[in-house]
Amino acid sequence: MNSNVKKRLYFFLVSIITTLVIGKFVFDSLKINSVYFFSPTDLKNINEIPNGLIRVGGMIKIKSLSKKGNQYSFIVTDFKNEIMVNYTGIKPNLFEEGQGAVVEGKLNTRTNLVATKILAKHDENYMPKEVADALKKTGNWKKNYGK
Template identity: 50%
Template sequence: MYGRKVKLRFLFVIIVLLILILSVFLVLKSLEENVVYFQSPSEIYTSSELDKKKIRVGGMVKKNSILITANEIKFIITDFKNEINVTYAGAVPNLFEEGKGVVAEGFLKDRNYFSATKILAKHDENYMPPEVKAAIEEK
């Protein structure tokens, strides 16, 4: 029916396709673990379930909300509709201040409390992250 050469080519194509599919699967699986979703305080407040995955919460640092202690900093992120209390232990960026945009990465404890592992505010004083700007304009 088919010659030996055709069978070997067909087998080669099948093996290459299987390797390609396996490679794509492994890449997507590894990226899935590193994806961090962005949410505003209003989205967290209205969500039906709380995930234990790492997320990013963005908004503005509420005026007169920054409290600095010996080993942590507490502040409130607001989108001018809802607020979330944030606790962070570590050094904050130089441009972190009240009334400025901020994105905190970490874990949600409940709808009102967020434990940050990283503060992202590495931008000039007039810049607002596009996600934060869209979330504020939407509200």
């Protein structure tokens, strides 16, 4: 092999290896920063419980909200299945029973989530798209939601 062919081959191999390494770093960072959305029914039906951060959306079940200091417990439902949520922190002003919300956190069990964030709707007419889609999927969507 002459020296020009060796240089081209070397350059080609270094380029391929560099591209693969950069691709792996990008893929790993996307995987780490991904937060998947589930409804309570989705969580009941999946085979493997997610071990990273997830978002669960639905309606806050009426008469399920309890408070001790800055610790809150409540139930998120899609009217087919429910998940108990425990949250420590400041409750958003628009967060209340009977309203739609998305909570972000980690699962203890398939039916218990320790939330790190509560994403409450921003006014009485808004329904998060993920929550609306989950309610429609379970057949519990009402036309007055999100109006």
